Amino acid sequence: MDSQESEKRLPANPQDYKLYEEIGEGVSATVYRALCVPLNEIVAIKVLDLEKCNNDLDGIRREVQTMSLIHHPNLLRAYCSFTSGHHLWVVMPYMAGGSALHIMKTSFPEGFDEPIIATLLREVLKALVYLHYHGHIHRDVKAGNILLDGNGAVKLADFGVSACMFDTGDRQRSRNTFVGTPCWMAPEVMQQLHGYDFKADVWSFGITALELAHGHAPFSKYPPMKVLLMTLQNAPPGLDYDRDKKFSRSFKDLVGTCLVKDPKKRPSSEKLLKHPFFKQARTVDYLAKTILEGMPPLGDRFSNLKEKEANIIHNKFANGDMEQLSQQEYMRGISGWNFNLEDLKAQAALMDSAEEGFNPESTYNGLSKAKSDFNFRPVDSISEMTNPAVSSTSGEDVQDWDGQFVSAFQGQNLQALKNCFDVCEEDSTACSLSPKGLSTPESLSPIRQPGQLTPGLSSPNVQAQLSNSDGLSPPRQPARPQHVNAQTSSITTAENSGSMERSVSESSMVNMVGIQKFSSGSLIPEHVLSPFRNAAAETERELLHQKQHLQAKNYNHSGPLMHHSNKKDPPKITSEERSQGTIVEQRGRFKVTKQEVIPKVSSLGNLKAIPVSKPPTRATLNANSILPSLQFLLNQNAMQKEEINKIITCIEQSSGLHKDRSDGAIELSQAQQSIAPVREKEMQAQLASLQQSVQKLSEELQRVKLKNAQMEQEINALSKRETSRLPGKG
Numbered sequence: 001m002d003s004q005e006s007e008k009r010l011p012a013n014p015q016d017y018k019l020y021e022e023i024g025e026g027v028s029a030t031v032y033r034a035l036c037v038p039l040n041e042i043v044a045i046k047v048l049d050l051e052k053c054n055n056d057l058d059g060i061r062r063e064v065q066t067m068s069l070i071h072h073p074n075l076l077r078a079y080c081s082f083t084s085g086h087h088l089w090v091v092m093p094y095m096a097g098g099s100a101l102h103i104m105k106t107s108f109p110e111g112f113d114e115p116i117i118a119t120l121l122r123e124v125l126k127a128l129v130y131l132h133y134h135g136h137i138h139r140d141v142k143a144g145n146i147l148l149d150g151n152g153a154v155k156l157a158d159f160g161v162s163a164c165m166f167d168t169g170d171r172q173r174s175r176n177t178f179v180g181t182p183c184w185m186a187p188e189v190m191q192q193l194h195g196y197d198f199k200a201d202v203w204s205f206g207i208t209a210l211e212l213a214h215g216h217a218p219f220s221k222y223p224p225m226k227v228l229l230m231t232l233q234n235a236p237p238g239l240d241y242d243r244d245k246k247f248s249r250s251f252k253d254l255v256g257t258c259l260v261k262d263p264k265k266r267p268s269s270e271k272l273l274k275h276p277f278f279k280q281a282r283t284v285d286y287l288a289k290t291i292l293e294g295m296p297p298l299g300d301r302f303s304n305l306k307e308k309e310a311n312i313i314h315n316k317f318a319n320g321d322m323e324q325l326s327q328q329e330y331m332r333g334i335s336g337w338n339f340n341l342e343d344l345k346a347q348a349a350l351m352d353s354a355e356e357g358f359n360p361e362s363t364y365n366g367l368s369k370a371k372s373d374f375n376f377r378p379v380d381s382i383s384e385m386t387n388p389a390v391s392s393t394s395g396e397d398v399q400d401w402d403g404q405f406v407s408a409f410q411g412q413n414l415q416a417l418k419n420c421f422d423v424c425e426e427d428s429t430a431c432s433l434s435p436k437g438l439s440t441p442e443s444l445s446p447i448r449q450p451g452q453l454t455p456g457l458s459s460p461n462v463q464a465q466l467s468n469s470d471g472l473s474p475p476r477q478p479a480r481p482q483h484v485n486a487q488t489s490s491i492t493t494a495e496n497s498g499s500m501e502r503s504v505s506e507s508s509m510v511n512m513v514g515i516q517k518f519s520s521g522s523l524i525p526e527h528v529l530s531p532f533r534n535a536a537a538e539t540e541r542e543l544l545h546q547k548q549h550l551q552a553k554n555y556n557h558s559g560p561l562m563h564h565s566n567k568k569d570p571p572k573i574t575s576e577e578r579s580q581g582t583i584v585e586q587r588g589r590f591k592v593t594k595q596e597v598i599p600k601v602s603s604l605g606n607l608k609a610i611p612v613s614k615p616p617t618r619a620t621l622n623a624n625s626i627l628p629s630l631q632f633l634l635n636q637n638a639m640q641k642e643e644i645n646k647i648i649t650c651i652e653q654s655s656g657l658h659k660d661r662s663d664g665a666i667e668l669s670q671a672q673q674s675i676a677p678v679r680e681k682e683m684q685a686q687l688a689s690l691q692q693s694v695q696k697l698s699e700e701l702q703r704v705k706l707k708n709a710q711m712e713q714e715i716n717a718l719s720k721r722e723t724s725r726l727p728g729k730g
């Protein structure tokens with residue numbers, strides 16, 4: 001174990017740090033290279049804008065606490081954390097090599113050679129063994145979270161979505177949340193049938209193996225909804241193609257062992273570590289030599305990638321090719337997916353399949369055949385998109401999971417954080433990061449010392465528990481759940497409340513895609529903007545807004561699936577929507593609407609009695625012309641309904657079916673007065689025909705009665721005759 005590093009105490013004061021260039025960006029944070037001035041040491045500082053994180057503080061708290069508590073050379077830990085203004089700073093070791101994903105994107109677009117993969121994966125697996133042993137599920141294992149330092153040392157990072165296995169009751173709900181990044185997500189996590197456990201990490205590990213082998217994860221070019229369906233419907237991906245011939249049998253076997261859909265059949269991380277594949281793993285120096293040597297500095301690589309990414313976005317918007325944005329998100333390695341399962345199920349139920357989403361590279365047994373695309377689009381995404389800060393809340397989840405914490409945060413953000421971070425007392429007045437100069441504020445002083453966490457976390461018991469690992473191998477004594485609870489309960493107090501998990505609402509993910517073409521259900525995360533946006537990003541945002549504006553304009557007269565963002569209050573079909581007749585069904589938060597308003601409107605024109613203006617042509621049709629017409633139709637329908645009721649009453653009365661004649665007479669006269677002449681005639685005709693039938697029936701009755709009487713007479717006559725013929729009579 002790297003005892004020096006774990007012992008290291010860094011100041012929890014922004015004034016003690018100088019921020020340099022940006023080296024990473026995630027959903028919730030921007031990461032900078034920085035200098036710890038008193039120690040003259042280069043560190044990385046993850047800066048989270050708490051105001052932008054909205055209700056995702058639980059996730060943040062979990063991440064920081066987990067990062068502070070872990071002690072393993074293959075896990076990225078936090079030296080300390082503190083707030084500065086409305087930013088949270090997390091100080092960590094600087095990983096000069098960057099992430100495996102960034103390295104691939106920069107120099108190995110086709111993926112790494114096997115010994116490199118084996119070395120990287122072995123290090124990651126050691127981290128997983130440690131985490132799993134201590135009851136944690138990482139839930140976001142992927143190349144983007146595998147960081148290398150300048151010497152090739154490998155650390156698994158990003159505990160923003162990790163979970164604790166020993167949670168019970170409500171806490172367990174965290175493991176029924178839909179967390180992770182779709183391409184890497186295990187089927188059981190997507191399905192949410194029986195919850196999931198650390199085997200979910202083993203699946204993600206297998207996907208990461210493929211990612212490192214190919215340069216990208218399977219299905220990564222497809223929108224998340226398709227990824228979900230493909231993961232659930234298709235056979236698991238593997239190293240089965242021509243281009244994979246270069247890989248050894250043991251590598252293929254390792255991947256196959258991890259990517260088994262039934263989690264019970266997957267090996268544990270500990271068992272996996274013994275897999276023969278890892279025999280070819282080398283020392284980390286090998287990584288430094290083979291993949292890091294000659295690489296530009298991390299900051300330069302990052303800015304290049306960012307520029308590339310901005311260009312891609314720009315081009316996609318220019319081409320209207322929204323689906324491919326998921327690829328761009330993939331490039332960023334974003335893991336901020338937080339799906340609402342009901343929505344996804346609703347979408348999936350309405351979605352035939354993923355046709356072009358069927359990756360030829362990942363075609364397995366031809367299982368998934370596409371039928372057609374499905375359509376959906378956000379209803380109220382526009383405001384979210386134009387205001388990212390308000391977009392990513394999930395009231396329902398947050399309240400469900402940890403209402404107290406969140407409401408505390410909503411009331412006073414920093415107060416709510418005091419139990420989990422080193423919060424500066426002066427934060428309320430403190431300055432925050434200045435966008436360009438990245439200068440540190442003057443007036444802040446931490447109220448906690450570095451390393452000091454919540455009382456529970458700093459208790460000797462917890463500390464002892466935390467330090468009981470020798471690093472590479474798990475402690476000899478199995479961790480007792482109660483004991484681990486002492487550790488993990490503090491870590492994960494909020495984790496179960498972390499149904500937000502990340503600050504990206506599914507609506508915001510939804511809202512950028514499938515709009516122009518209405519052709520697929522891709523979900524793309526909102527671009528949570530970092531505190532410091534470069535010009536390219538601003539352009540991106542601008543384009544995004546323009547696109548939204550267009551979407552808003554198009555929206556009203558298209559009618560595929562609509563998606564509401566407010567998780568707390570699933571949208572009801574409003575009376576307006578009902579009156580417009582566009583919503584035909586509500587499924588979860590989605591409103592199923594008539595696919596084409598135009599034909600429907602045209603068909604409504606068949607109601608001849610209704611004085612509807614000529615149905616608008618497709619060319620001239622717009623929401624403003626449809627809505628009044630629909631409204632008018634509805635009013636007309638209501639009036640007609642009323643009249644029809646009156647007519648029914650009249651008919652009932654005239655045919656003697658109505659019991660209360662006096663009331664009926666009044667109604668009849670009222671109805672007669674109010675109905676239109678045409679209707680009156682129709683009614684009179686009906687009345688006449690009814691009267692005729694009554695007449696006919698009574699005549700028939702008379703005839704039958706007469707016949708009966710005659711027959712009776714005949715019978716009587718016959719019986720008399722018979723009686724008179726009898727002997728002794730007459």
Ligand SMILES: Nc1ncnc2c1ncn2[C@@H]1O[C@H](COP(=O)(O)OP(=O)(O)OP(=O)(O)O)[C@@H](O)[C@H]1O
Pocket residue numbers: 023024025026027028029031044046076092093094095096098099102144145147157158160332333334335336
């Ligand atoms: N200690 C570090 N040293 C060097 N680079 C880092 C460090 N920590 C993070 N990074 C870089 O910053 C990126 C974003 O960091 P991180 O993953 O922690 O943010 P996030 O908001 O959790 O992102 P995501 O949700 O996409 O994983 C990482 O992918 C990595 O490239």
